[in-house]
Amino acid sequence: MKVLIAEDDIDFGNILSQYVSISGFQVTLARNGKEAWGSYIREKPDICVLDVMMPEMDGFALAEKIRQNDPEIPFIFLTAKTLKEDILKGLKIGADDYVTKPFDPEVLMLRLNNILKRVYDSTNDEYSLSSTSLNFNRLELLCRGKKEKLTLKEAQLLRYLMANKNKILRRDAILNEVWGEDDYFLGRSMDVFISRLRKYLTPDPGIELRTIRGTGFVLEERKAER
């Protein structure tokens, strides 16, 4: 498990990363927001621990940028502030946790473990339906023997559909879950992706990505009708 820590206080950052790496994580330490962004792109960590107050780019701005790249990755914010608006801001971005300084590194470790257990243990990155399966980690779709390489968004959308197979998913729910927000244009964008997924799925006749007009979509196993 890779952890990205962004913390501008050098001493504190070192202590923290020692602590975390002793516990078996692979740690990347960055000294400011810009550096952290570079590390993120290179390392593709599993979780980010971000200081809110940093030079170059603050923790919130960084989090938003990272969130755009990966809507699933969990964040923990570190801050000296207990100001209400800061906490609210963090939670709105989708912080998974919020730790106010000063704190004990052990507290952070427990939270890290809790979150990772939740996010990665329960989420198997293999999904299957009929004679089709998605390996989310490798972004690969195997459909009736036909292998397809997917892009990240394609895979995220398909994963959400497969994780909720046979359930009608409302347009706004899909958008909020996969894109993080919901507006008209993103909706049309989603339609484009749906269209592309249908193409990928054509080799498997046992699977149908059905439109529920005015509501949303379902990915369902097609009963052999007539």
Next chain:
Amino acid sequence: MKVLIAEDDIDFGNILSQYVSISGFQVTLARNGKEAWGSYIREKPDICVLDVMMPEMDGFALAEKIRQNDPEIPFIFLTAKTLKEDILKGLKIGADDYVTKPFDPEVLMLRLNNILKRVYDSTNDEYSLSSTSLNFNRLELLCRGKKEKLTLKEAQLLRYLMANKNKILRRDAILNEVWGEDDYFLGRSMDVFISRLRKYLTPDPGIELRTIRGTGFVLEERKAER
């Protein structure tokens, strides 16, 4: 969505539960751990908000008891303490979040929403009458073993009728509730839908969608007449 709040400070508990119920949750408020346990068994809430310091049974003990009953249910702990060992204890039990008093109810609401979105994404609303049931989420009607796929409007209308079964509903009330407005033409449109619903419901002789001339409609269970 049901929320169980366990809080021994009566005033604070009331404020909190008002806040939460305004946001559309169904709230049960308990004044101590024992009472909360009873409420838990009765209500089977979807999430628990527990004060740590309570008479009879503290929040941690309660959480452990509840966790035994349901390994998935999420917790949020409320506490005045910022003591390290308390936070650790909570996190070890598997707290999903931890809020220290004093705090803004809005913060709590955001955390509630975050957690619930994560844990439960689909609300299954089911309505039934006689040997017929409507799954509104799936837009499916099961009528005496006959399955029908409904359109959104059909389902909305039928849901309103089923949610108010055996009650006479006035035309203008139905229109305002289902269509959002009430004029002559929409009224005729509704008649078309009523006609179609009657067709769907014919397989179940125990159900009648009756017209109250000059007033509206009732969906009622038909007593074996004669």
Next chain:
DNA sequence: CACAGGGTTAAAGCAGGGTTAAAGGCTTTT
């Protein structure tokens, strides 16, 4: 028996999606 409220069916109208191509952003490569 008259007529208004509602039943039923078919046609019309329209909005929500389907599909494809081009534009726009980011990163990586040269």
Next chain:
DNA sequence: AAAAGCCTTTAACCCTGCTTTAACCCTGTG
């Protein structure tokens, strides 16, 4: 620093299926 490459979003145009409108019929009530 420009160019190339890859993905996502925007745009345009089309089509389909749902809702509404319309037309005609039936029936209960004064």
